[in-house]
Amino acid sequence: xxxxxxxxxxxxxxxxxxxxxxxxxxxxxxxxxxxxxxxxxxxxxxxxxxxxxxxxxxxxxxxxxxxxxxxxxxxxxxxxxxxxxxxxxxxxxxxxxxxxxxxxxxxxxxxxxxxxxxxxxxxxxxxxxxxxxxxxxxxxxxxxxxxxxxxxxxxxxxxxxxxxxxxxxxxxxxxxxxxxxxxxxxxxxxxxxxx
Numbered sequence: 765x766x767x768x769x770x771x772x773x774x775x776x777x778x779x780x781x782x783x784x785x786x787x788x789x790x791x792x793x794x795x796x797x798x799x800x801x802x803x804x805x806x807x808x809x810x811x812x813x814x815x816x817x818x819x820x821x822x823x824x825x826x827x828x829x830x831x832x833x834x835x836x837x838x839x840x841x842x843x844x845x846x847x848x849x850x851x852x853x854x855x856x857x858x859x860x861x862x863x864x865x866x867x868x869x870x871x872x873x874x875x876x877x878x879x880x881x882x883x884x885x886x887x888x889x890x891x892x893x894x895x896x897x898x899x900x901x902x903x904x905x906x907x908x909x910x911x912x913x914x915x916x917x918x919x920x921x922x923x924x925x926x927x928x929x930x931x932x933x934x935x936x937x938x939x940x941x942x943x944x945x946x947x948x949x950x951x952x953x954x955x956x957x958x959x
Contacts, residue, residue, distance in 0.1 A: 792875045795882040799872035799889070803865055810861045814838035814854045817861075817897075821854075821904045829912075842908045850911060852904060858924075860900035863936060864893045867943065880947055888946035892939040899935025903928045 806813065815833070818840040822833035830844040838854040856862060871889035874880050907923035914922060 791882055795885065796872045796875045799868045799875065803868040803872070806861050806865050806868065810856055810859065811838065813861045814856070814859045817854050817859060817900065817904075821901055824901060825905050825908065829908075840904065840908075843912060848912065848916075850908075850916060852908060854904070858900075858903075860897045863896045863900065863932075863939075867892045867896070867939065870943070874947065884947060888943045891946055892943040895939040895942060896935060899931060899939070902935075903931045906931060 815836065815838045818833040818838045821840045822831040825831050825840075825842070829842060830846075832841045832844055833839065834841070834851075838859075839851045840854070841849060841851040843849040867889055871885050874885045874888075875882060907920065907928050909919075910923035910927065911919035913919060
């Protein structure tokens with residue numbers, strides 16, 4: 765406990781009223797607008813982002829098997845040069861774009877409150893989004909692997925509808941857990957510092 769003399773508020777008290785928890789309302793508003801802008805871009809350019817996912821999958825899995833992404837479509841081809849080559853189209857519902865969009869919406873909402881710093885929210889959203897992208901790339905690779913091992917119909921059913929769904933659920937859960945963990949860690953540090 766500390767004692768202070770009464771008097772006109774100094775610059776530090778005026779600053780603390782404008783900068784709650786070390787960040788200004790302007791920064792929070794700008795951060796929320798930025799998150800909502802990214803959300804709008806994700807939805808407006810989802811076709812181009814799905815193509816980027818196909819390019820990423822072709823480069824990642826091209827290290828172990830011949831792959832190629834279509835030049836302007838969200839399709840990645842596996843097993844090139846073999847008679848059982850096939851292409852996977854990354855549809856909107858199978859893209860990480862629609863998984864990442866709610867994370868940015870949550871991030872924008874978190875910035876509206878005064879408890880989370882913009883840096884902490886940005887780190888949490890970035891980490892969760894990265895995990896969702898990695899999970900979706902693994903899901904694409906799993907589907908391709910099962911198709912090559914079990915044949916197109918059986919491999920696709922098992923890869924897309926069963927095991928691919930399990931991978932998606934695991935990574936969605938892990939990304940939300942990571943989001944909460946990063947946000948709550950920052951809160952714990954602030955509570956200790958305030959005590």
